[in-house]
Amino acid sequence: MTGAPAPTLPAAVLWDMDGTLVDTEPYWIATEFALVERWGGTWSHEHALALVGNDLLVSGAYIREHAGIDRTPHQIVDELLDGVVARVREAVPWRPGARELLAATAAAGVPRALVTMSWRRFVDPVLAALPEGSFDAVVTGDQVDDGKPHPEPYLLAARALGVDPADCVAIEDSGTGATSAAAAGCTVLVVPHHVPVDAGERRVFRDSLVGLGLDDLAAVHRSVRGERA
Incomplete structure (x- = not known):
């Protein structure tokens, strides 16, 4: 058989x-809030969730527009990566x-x-x-x-x-x-x-x-x- x-x-x-x-989405979201606050803008959890899965430069442009901060998409992405990479090096979730x-x-x-x-x-x-x-x-x-x-x-x-x-x-x-x-x-x-x-x-x-x-x-x-x- x-x-x-x-x-x-x-x-x-x-x-x-x-x-x-x-x-890592919680890492990204926490870093977004910190970045926007640092540059004097406003952010929300709803805006953060709208970025899930997106191309990073698309997300950078979205943050610039909706948070009202004077940073280019490239600058925003670089700052986000600095924060998230530091968190990942401490613990991979x-x-x-x-x-x-x-x-x-x-x-x-x-x-x-x-x-x-x-x-x-x-x-x-x-x-x-x-x-x-x-x-x-x-x-x-x-x-x-x-x-x-x-x-x-x-x-x-x-x-x-x-x-x-x-x-x-x-x-x-x-x-x-x-x-x-x-x-x-x-x-x-x-x-x-x-x-x-x-x-x-x-x-x-x-x-x-x-x-x-x-x-x-x-x-x-x-x-x-x-x-x-």
Whole structure:
């Protein structure tokens, strides 16, 4: 008697970072409030949540406009990064189940890419806290011309891994990121965290990454592709 066939795994798993792999949104929000106060502006939690998943320079322009501070988007981003990097170097706030699922895909030989709108100098301390080789490719916000929700970041990640985006599963926590991944052609496993995410094409929702494994990734991918188990 033969056992059940092994699940057909996605060609690659493409990971968002903020809110998906790590819960750094509170770091960003606290740093935004401190920056705006330092420059004599006003800020709100609602404005902060509006930035979740955005390209950093887009966020910098938004802060300049809505906080009413006399700083350029680049200056705002540099100051935000200084504050958030300092916090991450003290403690990396991992999302539940994320490292376990990342390790399972690595052990199975499934290629992995990190696809984040954070800039490289913020990403490096997070990568340093993971086992070496956790990601085969890294796409950051300072590498792309068009950030999320544009598909470019996910298209670039798939190209770096040598795979078709349609054969990949992307893991996201925001509508901005889910839109980017779906537009690139990926199956999107959405685990909302700080902001709600609307239902949409190529999106499959879960409450948490805790307990999810390779079979679950295969099932999510199969469900979007319309394949039978």
